[in-house]
Amino acid sequence: MLEFLKDYAVYLVPILSSYLTYLFLRRKSTLEKYEEQAKESLHDSCGPLLFSLNRILNKTSKIDMEFAMExxxxxxxxxPSPLIKTKNRNIIDSYNNVERHYYIYTSCKNDNTYQKLLEQLLVLKMEIQNEFDIEHKVVNNGYKWFQLAARQENYWIKSLIHFYRGFSQTVIFFTYVDLFLFYLFIVDNHTEEKFLxxxxxxxxxxxxxxxxxxIVVISINFSIHETEGKFSPTSKIFSILIRDSWAQKFRFFRRFKVGDTKVNNENKARKIxxxxxRDMN
Known part of the structure; x- marks a missing residue:
């Protein structure tokens, strides 16, 4: 086995290096494309949407709110609508719900239609807020590192911070390499030759x-960056099997139908x- 590696190392090393370089460049290209799309959505869609909704919800009277909503x-x-630039289909669906409830309210103004309209508007605001936070984090990736370095007056501390950032990215890269090697050793362990x-x-x-x-690097990175873990256990299978009528009658089924995040946002909207x-004149 050792003789085999010695003989073919001159061929295997360049092939492996080329493959890893290809994966790295492909991932980098995909991330750059995603960052550009997130930047466009943040500046032209989610950002203006969020501020517009805040202006509506900050009104102190129904008349002013109706005018601002119109x-x-x-x-x-x-x-073309600026909504086209958002990549989140849920936001578009929520906007359509707001528009539908607005016309229902204008055709029949009462407390019930007003409440439904405001709840849908608040749900839309929460979904846009979540998307805004994600896109803002993507677009401003690395900002905290530069901000941390900019606060330092000592040149050597600034250099150390920039060096540590590069070092942490290198460690994460080699962690992926180690996982790949771990897979190779598992496969090799189930062969008779056991070359490795x-x-x-x-x-x-x-x-x-x-x-x-x-572990050390991740601990330091988590202490520098905010983490926002969001997880929804909703299954697409349940979403298909559960009928809309069941979801409307029973909150338990609604969670499986539309997801925990959607139901939680609706509950928050109702409380807000x-x-x-509710008592606005």
């Missing part, structure tokens, strides 16, 4: 070193309406 719908219903067995001590040492360094908007 201007809002007129602006975002024009062709002579390298297991070196691999174990490499894995331990990478794991310890990775009761607290701030």
């Amino acid at each position: 201007e809002f719908l007129k602006k975002y219903s024009d062709d 067995k002579p390298f297991q001590p070196y691999f174990i040492s490499f894995t331990v070193g990478i794991l310890v360094t990775f 309406f009761v607290r701030h908007y």
